[in-house]
Amino acid sequence: MSLDEQNDCVFYSASAGDAGIGLFAAEPISPGQEVLSIRRPLIEVVETSRLKDTCSNCFAWVPKSPINSRGSRLEGVKLKQCTGCRTVAYCGKACQTESWKTRHKYECKLFAKVFPNIFPTALRAVLQLLLLREKGAWSETEWQSVLRLQDHVDDFRRAGKSWQSIALMSKGAHVYSGTSLREDHVQALLGRVLTNSLTLVTPTYDPVGICLDPLAASSNHSCEYNTVVTFDGPQVSMRSLRDIPKDEEITISYIDCTNSISIRQSELSKRYFFTCNCPKCTSGPTQREDVFLNTEISRSEAEAAEAEGFSLLEDANQSADHLTAFNKLEYAMQFMRKRSHLWSFDRQPWPSMRQRMSVSCISLGKWDLALGHSLRTYFDVDPILFPPPFHPVRLVHKWTLTMLVLHISQLSAEKDPSVERLQDLDLNYGKIIWGLMIEVENNVDLSHGPKSTFAGIVKEKFEEIRTDMTRKDNAKLHFSRDDLDAEWKKLREVASQLGT
Secondary structure: OOOOOOOOOOEEEEEOHHHOEEEEEOOOEOOOOEEEEEOOOOEEEEOHHHOOOEOOOOOOEOOOOOOOOOOOOOOOOOOEEOOOOOOOEEOOHHHHHHHHHHHHHHHHHHHHHHOOOOOOHHHHHHHHHHHHHHOOOOOHHHHHHHHOOOOOHHHHHHHOHHHHHHHHHHHHHHHHHOOOOOHHHHHHHHHHHHHHOEEEEOOOOOEEEEEEOHHHHOOEEOOOOOEEEEEEOOEEEEEEOOOEOOOOEEEEOOOOOOOOHHHHHHHHHHHHOOOOOOHHHHOOOOOHHHOOOOOOOOHHHHHHHHHHHHHHHHHHHOOOOHHHHHHHHHHHHHHHHOOOOOOOOOOOOHHHHHHHHHHHHHHHOOHHHHHHHHHHHHHHHHHHHOOOOOOHHHHHHHHHHHHHHHHHHHHHHOOOHHHHHHHHHOOOHHHHHHHHHHHHHHHHHHHOOOOOHHHHHHHHHHHHHHHHHHOOOHHHHOOOHHHHHHHHHHHHHHHHHHOO
């Protein structure tokens, strides 16, 4: 989609100084307002590790969570592989047909040639770019909009090791695509993909692939971003997180901005080849993300402990299964507890460890621990890291917590021993579920959009719970603020006991 094809624009493109072209507010923008929407980016490919469980057309995915907290519509559905290449898979005939007509018919034979090997994700994206161009599927305007993106070839070449990988993939794309372009032009295309693509995620922010669109790529980075990217299948949108005055630049986050300045700058430099000069970064290592609780030890000693914590987290993230990850995370979190004088609960890498631990506990059926860690995130982490109650990441965490409590309530009713530790707390699950559900339902229109698939799933579950709890007697849902406060006090006890 080109910059002048967006309908009802609330933005305009203009120079953003050293950052190149940027997007700016053409009028005042309200919190939660949709700033930009692209029905389908020019290029979208599924990550190699997700090819078997994610539809390569609509990007719906088969949920792995036992409580389906990820909001998938494909629960119990088995994807069908393309019989030609046995590489990509689809959720149904309609998606397979649409994919074939628009792009897969050009790449299917290439994938079949190398099967059971699979081209890397970035290479498949470049092949799609080349094949669609060679087959005349794009207008010249669309092609030129891709070429206007920075390729950073010289930066990659200076980086050394990464250049070797780029050169190898480019050669493969050049040979397999049969393109008329020179190999150095293919290298430039790959550079554009690597530095301008967005991570394609589910509505609950599970990464499933990458996408490239010149319009979306025009959004520059800020560690104090005012807009967040969301996906609804193939559709990419940007929604505001706060009031954006007319003529203010519209910015997004390329990285995890909850990290310290040193980690943010290192990641931006290595992956995107620029130094961030946003207000958060120009103030130096003085922000909440940079401060250690104990000032009596040297900063170098504290940073060494921080680096070790991140190393332990990365090791856990590389685990092949949830049990291995759980064991590694237990060790990592013990490391953090011994150094609790350095970190608050909202200081990285604590939040990332805790979130990863929650996912592993849910997958392993460790319901009490999953609840404890999820509640710690709910009470003490997300309100600080993601202040707007409609921030998509915060809302997704809250949705997962709601589905977790719903599942635990069902186990508790069945006297399941896996939730025995929670019995003594005398939790009123009905009040808790309804209170959480109201928080999610009240904010999902702003976080994901009122017409999004995820909003539909949330509202459907909201009505399902309402019906189940009331049996057509709505008076049963008239809980007082004191009633909910009493339950929230109990939940804080769970967070303190099980979420340390």
